[in-house]
Amino acid sequence: MTTKTGETTAAAKCPVSFPLRKPGRSFPPPEYTAYREGEGLVRSELPSGPVWLVTRHEDVRTVLTDPRISADPSRPGFPKAGRTGGAPSQDEVPGWFVALDPPEHGRFRKTLIPEFTVRKVRELRPAIQQIVDKRIDAMLAAGDSADLIADFALPVPSLVISSLLGVPPADRDFFEAKTRVLVTLSSTDEERDKASQALLRYLGRLIQIKRRRPGEDLISRLIAADTLSRQELSGVAMLLLIAGHETTANNIGLGVVQLLSNPQWIGDDRVVEELLRYYSVADLVAFRVAVEDVEIGGQLIRAGEGIVPLIAAANHDDTVFETPDEFDPERSARSHVAFGYGVHQCLGQNLVRLEMEIAYRTLFERIPTLRLAVPVEELPLKYDGVLFGLHELPVTWT
Numbered sequence: 001m002t003t004k005t006g007e008t009t010a011a012a013k014c015p016v017s018f019p020l021r022k023p024g025r026s027f028p029p030p031e032y033t034a035y036r037e038g039e040g041l042v043r044s045e046l047p048s049g050p051v052w053l054v055t056r057h058e059d060v061r062t063v064l065t066d067p068r069i070s071a072d073p074s075r076p077g078f079p080k081a082g083r084t085g086g087a088p089s090q091d092e093v094p095g096w097f098v099a100l101d102p103p104e105h106g107r108f109r110k111t112l113i114p115e116f117t118v119r120k121v122r123e124l125r126p127a128i129q130q131i132v133d134k135r136i137d138a139m140l141a142a143g144d145s146a147d148l149i150a151d152f153a154l155p156v157p158s159l160v161i162s163s164l165l166g167v168p169p170a171d172r173d174f175f176e177a178k179t180r181v182l183v184t185l186s187s188t189d190e191e192r193d194k195a196s197q198a199l200l201r202y203l204g205r206l207i208q209i210k211r212r213r214p215g216e217d218l219i220s221r222l223i224a225a226d227t228l229s230r231q232e233l234s235g236v237a238m239l240l241l242i243a244g245h246e247t248t249a250n251n252i253g254l255g256v257v258q259l260l261s262n263p264q265w266i267g268d269d270r271v272v273e274e275l276l277r278y279y280s281v282a283d284l285v286a287f288r289v290a291v292e293d294v295e296i297g298g299q300l301i302r303a304g305e306g307i308v309p310l311i312a313a314a315n316h317d318d319t320v321f322e323t324p325d326e327f328d329p330e331r332s333a334r335s336h337v338a339f340g341y342g343v344h345q346c347l348g349q350n351l352v353r354l355e356m357e358i359a360y361r362t363l364f365e366r367i368p369t370l371r372l373a374v375p376v377e378e379l380p381l382k383y384d385g386v387l388f389g390l391h392e393l394p395v396t397w398t
């Protein structure tokens with residue numbers, strides 16, 4: 001493939017609108033296929049300036065591993081998807097390590113990896129099962145219908161991550177509301193700033209309390225390990241709290257809809273990996289910027305140009321996944337990039353898999369008559385979110 005410059009390609013002359021996820025359209029957007037089969041990389045415009053959208057599986061992996069490409073939002077040209085294009089303030093929080101490049105990033109990752117291994121996460125099974133059972137008890141006690149997002153898909157991961165961190169479950173409404181501001185594309189910089197400052201103040205106070213009275217939780221263990229500064233500790237806790245609930249909630253909700261439409265897969269744990277691939281809820285989270293000129297998929301990207309690897313486009317690449325738009329839990333979906341790739345690959349992925357497995361198994365075992373209370377096409381999808389998902393999921397079991 002010959003190298004093209006940003007100035008000469010057709011895509012460069014005609015930037016595509018972003019994000020492509022819009023009301024009334026299917027997800028992943030149909031253009032992803034067209035771009036993948038065409039130039040692979042296309043030029044777009046964000047509030048922060050021009051960016052390259054990357055659609056092929058191989059190219060997305062390259063973007064996420066090439067050392068000439070940075071995850072640091074303070075670098076010139078870093079893409080911002082928000083309304084006003086300023087720096088979302090959480091990116092500047094010490095300890096927000098998803099926004100750090102190696103070698104700084106490694107210090108945080110090294111401290112946290114032992115907390116999220118398969119073995120360590122497996123120890124959480126009884127606690128997760130209890131949380132799931134309690135939510136189902138509450139739904140059943142409240143009647144014969146529910147909003148499965150508000151009553152199950154969101155509270156489950158929210159309660160799991162707060163119990164792991166040692167955040168009081170009673171504060172759920174507070175931290176969920178602040179997180180919603182941070183993951184909404186139309187939030188202004190001011191709103192985002194306020195939300196992250198409120199979360200940091202809250203976590204700072206919680207950490208002070210835990211310094212005096214440590215508990216059996218991750219924040220207390222990080223305090224005891226003494227490898228992070230006070231400020232870094234608040235930033236790490238905030239990243240884990242935010243990353244730990246909205247993402248999984250969206251996947252649980254969409255997965256329930258898929259399983260209700262394809263009940264032959266209910267009870268088969270292989271659905272988890274395929275649901276992660278199929279929905280790719282974190283399509284827009286892994287933004288990057290080139291810090292040197294770099295060629296990706298035959299396209300020259302100049303230093304200072306923004307890059308958005310489209311995770312859903314990569315996960316529907318038919319050179320890697322046969323009939324990618326079909327939901328097929330029997331395929332081998334493991335090479336998906338739903339959790340990203342490279343050094344920033346999702347720290348919570350083992351936890352996510354376990355939460356999804358327990359959530360689906362228990363939900364359909366305990367409520368075998370579960371069904372949608374509205375036609376599937378009336379379900380309100382999230383178009384304004386950094387993450388794809390459902391606002392509401394009305395269900396009944398009469």
Ligand code: HEM
Pocket residue numbers: 064071097098099109161239240243244245247248251280281282285286287311337338339340341343344345346347348349351352
């Ligand atoms: C379905 C659920 C989830 C999805 C789809 C998801 C997706 C992702 C993706 C795509 C990234 C890479 C971001 C990048 O490269 O810039 C990431 C990073 C991360 N995720 Fe998740 N995530 C999920 C759940 C969780 C949970 C439950 C936790 C809780 C611990 C978590 C914690 C993190 C952290 C801390 C990072 C940053 C890792 C680093 O920079 O080293 N995620 N996630």
